[in-house]
Amino acid sequence: xxxxxxxxxxxxxxxxxxxxxxxxxxxxxxxxxxxxxxxxxxxxxxxxxxxxxxxxxxxxxxxxxxxxxxxxxxxxxxxxxxxxxxxxxxxxxxxxxxxxxxxxxxxxxxxxxxxxxxxxxxxxxxxxxxxxxxxxxxxxxxxxx
Numbered sequence: 180x181x182x183x184x185x186x187x188x189x190x191x192x193x194x195x196x197x198x199x200x201x202x203x204x205x206x207x208x209x210x211x212x213x214x215x216x217x218x219x220x221x222x223x224x225x226x227x228x229x230x231x232x233x234x235x236x237x238x239x240x241x242x243x244x245x246x247x248x249x250x251x252x253x254x255x256x257x258x259x260x261x262x263x264x265x266x267x268x269x270x271x272x273x274x275x276x277x278x279x280x281x282x283x284x285x286x287x288x289x290x291x292x293x294x295x296x297x298x299x300x301x302x303x304x305x306x307x308x309x310x311x312x313x314x315x316x317x318x319x320x321x322x323x324x
Contacts, residue, residue, distance in 0.1 A: 236264035250286040
C-alpha cells in the first residue's frame with residue numbers, strides 16, 4: 180500500500196469525493212454534494228491509501244488550534260477493509276501530527292469503530308451523541324502524542 184497526500188482539486192481529490200460519498204453518505208441517504216468542503220482547499224489535510232494506484236482509503240485532518248488536530252473522516256472501501264489501510268492512515272496521521280508539533284489528535288468515532296481506535300490507544304473522553312448529519316451514535320476520543 181502507498182500513502183499519498185492529496186491536493187484539493189486534483190483527480191485524486193475527485194476520487195476521494197467518490198469514496199466518501201459511497202462509504203460515508205449514500206448509506207444514510209445523503210450526498211457529499213451537501214457538505215461544505217471549502218476548508219479542504221488549503222486548510223484540511225487529506226491523506227490517501229492506494230493499492231495498485233487506486234484510492235482505497237482516506238483520512239481527512241482538520242487543525243483545531245496550534246496543539247490539536249482532528250480526524251474528520253476515515254473511510255475505506257468495503258472491498259478493502261481488513262487490509263490494514265485504516266490503521267496505516269491513522270499512523271500516518273500521528274506522524275504528521277508529531278512532525279507539525281501537534282500535541283493531541285481528536286476524533287468523533289462512530290460507535291462501531293471505537294474498538295479500532297482503542298487498539299491504537301485513543302481514549303474515550305465523552306458520552307455518545309447523535310450528530311445531525313448521520314443517524315449513528317458518535318463517541319468523542321482523543322490521543323496525546
